[in-house]
Amino acid sequence: xAISREQVLHVAKLAELDLGEDELARLADxxxxxxxxxxxxxxxxxxxxxxxxxxxxxxxxxxxxxxxxSLPLDDVFSNAPAxxxxxxxxxxxx
Amino acid sequence: xxxxxxxLTAEDAIDLVERGDASPAELHAAYRAAIGERDDELHCFLTxxxxxxxxxxxxxxxxxxxxxxxxxxxxxxxxxENYVPVYDSTVAQRCKDAGLSLLGKTNxxxxxxxxxxxxxxxxxxxxxxxxTRVPGGSGGGSASAVSAGMAPWALGSDTGGSIKQPSSLxxxxxxxxxxxxxxxxxxxxxxxxxxxxxxxTKTVRDNALLYRIISGRDECDSxxxxxxxxxxxxxxxxxxxxxxxxxxxxxxxxxxxxxxAAVQRALALAEELGAEIDTCDLPRSVEYGLACYYLxxxxxxxxxxxxxxGVRYGLRVDNGGxxxxxxxxxxxxxxxxxxxxxxxxxxxxxxxxxxEAFYGQAQKVRTVIGREFSAAFERFDVLLSPTSPxxxxxxxxxxxxxxxxxxxxxxxIPPNMAxxxxxxxxxxxxxxxxxxxxxIGPQFAENTLFRVGHALERALDFDTVPERLR
Numbered sequence: 019x020a021i022s023r024e025q026v027l028h029v030a031k032l033a034e035l036d037l038g039e040d041e042l043a044r045l046a047d048x049x050x051x052x053x054x055x056x057x058x059x060x061x062x063x064x065x066x067x068x069x070x071x072x073x074x075x076x077x078x079x080x081x082x083x084x085x086x087x088s089l090p091l092d093d094v095f096s097n098a099p100a101x102x103x104x105x106x107x108x109x110x111x112x
Numbered sequence: 113x114x115x116x117x118x119x120l121t122a123e124d125a126i127d128l129v130e131r132g133d134a135s136p137a138e139l140h141a142a143y144r145a146a147i148g149e150r151d152d153e154l155h156c157f158l159t160x161x162x163x164x165x166x167x168x169x170x171x172x173x174x175x176x177x178x179x180x181x182x183x184x185x186x187x188x189x190x191x192x193e194n195y196v197p198v199y200d201s202t203v204a205q206r207c208k209d210a211g212l213s214l215l216g217k218t219n220x221x222x223x224x225x226x227x228x229x230x231x232x233x234x235x236x237x238x239x240x241x242x243x244t245r246v247p248g249g250s251g252g253g254s255a256s257a258v259s260a261g262m263a264p265w266a267l268g269s270d271t272g273g274s275i276k277q278p279s280s281l282x283x284x285x286x287x288x289x290x291x292x293x294x295x296x297x298x299x300x301x302x303x304x305x306x307x308x309x310x311x312x313t314k315t316v317r318d319n320a321l322l323y324r325i326i327s328g329r330d331e332c333d334s335x336x337x338x339x340x341x342x343x344x345x346x347x348x349x350x351x352x353x354x355x356x357x358x359x360x361x362x363x364x365x366x367x368x369x370x371x372x373a374a375v376q377r378a379l380a381l382a383e384e385l386g387a388e389i390d391t392c393d394l395p396r397s398v399e400y401g402l403a404c405y406y407l408x409x410x411x412x413x414x415x416x417x418x419x420x421x422g423v424r425y426g427l428r429v430d431n432g433g434x435x436x437x438x439x440x441x442x443x444x445x446x447x448x449x450x451x452x453x454x455x456x457x458x459x460x461x462x463x464x465x466x467x468e469a470f471y472g473q474a475q476k477v478r479t480v481i482g483r484e485f486s487a488a489f490e491r492f493d494v495l496l497s498p499t500s501p502x503x504x505x506x507x508x509x510x511x512x513x514x515x516x517x518x519x520x521x522x523x524x525i526p527p528n529m530a531x532x533x534x535x536x537x538x539x540x541x542x543x544x545x546x547x548x549x550x551x552i553g554p555q556f557a558e559n560t561l562f563r564v565g566h567a568l569e570r571a572l573d574f575d576t577v578p579e580r581l582r
Contacts, residue, residue: 021460033414033459034421035452036440045456048514052457055515058403059473062396062480069475070482072305072335073291073531074555079334093198097425106423111435 020050115142118261118577122318125170125264136169136213139264143171143215146261150581154238154247156257157216159184169211172322173263175254176217177224178309179298180204187300188220188232188250191420191427191446201298202330203267203309210325215263218253222448223417224274224302226250227520230511231450238507239282241545241578245504248278248520254312255282259578265313265322269299271306272405273499273524276536279312280499280548283538283576285319285565286312288524290555291531292337294323295330303412304335306405306528314576316537316565320344323558343559345566351386353564355379356492359391360398361523361550367501370542375498378539378549381571382496382564392488392495394526397481401526404481406518407461407474408529414458417451453514482530489554494564497523499536499548527552535561538574546574 026046030037037045091104100107115134120142128134151157158176161183179185179201186192200208207214221231229237229252237252239245240260247256251268255278258266268275270288279286287310294309301307311322324342357379362372383389422428422442429442447455461470488495501523510517527534532552539549549568553561575582 025460026456029456029460029463032463033455034418034436034440034443035447035455036437036444037452038444041444041452045453048453049456049460051515052406052453053460056403056406056457056461056470056474059400059407059477060469062400062473062477064473064476064480067476067479069472070478071475073482073529074335074337076292076335076337081331081334089198096198097195099422099426099428108423109430109433109435109438 021046021053117142117146118581120264121315122170122264140171143263150260150262153243154240154256154260155235156218156237156253156262158186158219158234159217161214161216169213171215171264172207172212173215173218173254173257173266174204175220175251175268177220177269177300178204178267188222190233195425199298202295202332203326206326218257218266220253221250223451224250224269224271225450225454227277227517231448233448236507239504245506248281250274252278255279255284258284258312258314265311265318267309268312269307269309271303271409272528273521275310275312276499276524276534276550277520279536281504283546284312284314285316285537287319287323287535289323289558290533292335293327293339295333295336297330297332301416303409305412306409316562316569317344320562340556345562347563348567348570349386350382350567353387354492355382355387355389356392356488356495358394358495358497360394361497364398364522366519367498371498371547374540374542374547375549378568382568385567385571394484397484397526400477401481401529402522404474404477404529405525407470410454410458411461411471414455417455478529481526485530485532493560495552497550499524499550503542503545503547531555533558533561535565537565537569538576539572
């Protein structure tokens with residue numbers, strides 16, 4: 019089951035990666051080799067086995083619903099590429 | 113007094129300070145001198161820290177995946193090159209609260225994805241036993257620094273083997289604790305159902321001391337639980353300890369003969385110390401473990417790394433396009449090859465039409481692995497195997513072949529999938545390079561791992577100082 023160049027492009031779009039042409043070609047080859055290896059999991063018939071999403075039996079961990087101070091705004095923005103008053107500034111979306 | 117940082121354990125250092133035989137400032141000066149002497153060659157540190165308040169007590173190095181307030185935290189990635197956390201991770205805070213002070217941040221494969229540190233955007237670290245070889249990864253900076261006497265102890269993080277495998281390759285003690293025992297709050301996330309922070313040390317007792325400091329429930333990480341009190345090991349026998357030898361973990365393809373021989377000698381010693389030893393099977397855990405991991409970990413990584421969008425922190429590459437174009441060019445420029453591979457693989461495994469066949473099936477395999485280990489722990493207190501199938505390999509040997517690199521973790525991944533604790537202790541040399549013994553326990557059995565590890569460490573009497581530095 020080889021993954022096509024079009025599929026790689028589609029996945030790159032989903033993953034928000036603007037890959038160059040040479041990267042696309044190299045990644046397609048590597049992904050095919052890796053997918054062939056990990057596809058091994060399909061050899062097993064596990065229709066009666068429940069999935070594991072978390073290794074511990076921990077459910078419904080709640081904390082007290084009490085207000086507490088959050089970080090100062092200047093701290094919050096200290097790593098931001100661009101700030102506009104109390105907002106993160108980003109390029110237009112359309 | 114002269115401090116030999118290559119030999120000094122953290123426990124010794126604490127004693128020296130408590131008795132007044134050495135001041136914290138002298139300790140720090142000794143480690144700084146060792147760093148000055150050896151880090152140009154070994155490249156273990158990405159950031160050095162000169163503490164403004166002077167050295168408060170015992171120094172420590174932290175893997176650069178662990179957030180430190182006011183100290184740059186890169187995760188080995190260009191996308192976080194200038195990221196300075198505004199709060200401490202819980203583990204960094206607990207180290208501070210225990211009086212430890214930060215020597216620096218250690219090198220890691222980018223986002224902890226790798227087995228050699230060669231995926232670090234800042235260049236690889238090197239193995240102190242042979243600088244033409246890798247220190248393992250992803251936490252190769254921490255492991256190499258401890259073995260080369262540049263830090264008395266360090267913290268790493270382990271998703272598929274990133275504490276245990278570098279400790280094996282560098283000849284020191286690395287614990288991957290039970291999932292949920294150590295907080296990940298403030299630690300850069302890779303695969304959240306697997307990531308654990310843990311200690312890298314010269315001795316098992318140091319490891320227990322540091323685990324005691326960092327472990328325990330944290331309300332900022334809802335996956336953490338209460339942890340049994342940590343006992344410092346002292347017994348030097350293994351009477352009454354039931355030791356299982358999983359055939360598949362000890363006979364896997366690719367295990368070097370020299371590695372097997374060193375592990376066999378450790379097993380013989382365990383028997384002399386009174387352990388009851390028998391073989392067992394993990395038929396599907398080893399055969400399917402790696403495939404299971406390389407679906408689940410990339411899937412979770414693709415989700416965790418979606419946050420790097422150049423908006424709130426980190427790199428932004430503004431190419432004059434709209435928001436989406438900026439995000440995509442930021443991520444293309446900021447991520448290296450390995451994170452891109454895993455993001456792509458994970459996105460594919462989670463995408464419509466493939467989810468059930470890949471991610472869903474891998475989660476079921478994970479259940480099978482958990483059941484196999486549970487069955488083994490009905491008969492045994494611990495399971496033993498090599499940590500890594502090979503000793504340290506040469507730089508560049510596996511960088512062109514991602515699948516060959518992934519095989520470095522074939523023996524550490526299966527217990528990790530089940531959330532189990534594992535400790536690697538050095539058990540001998542093969543061709544002059546350290547071999548690690550992996551001791552796996554049931555969940556929350558860290559005290560048992562410390563007991564078994566300590567008794568074997570005493571009996572093995574391995575010299576953790578790299579031969580070329582003696």
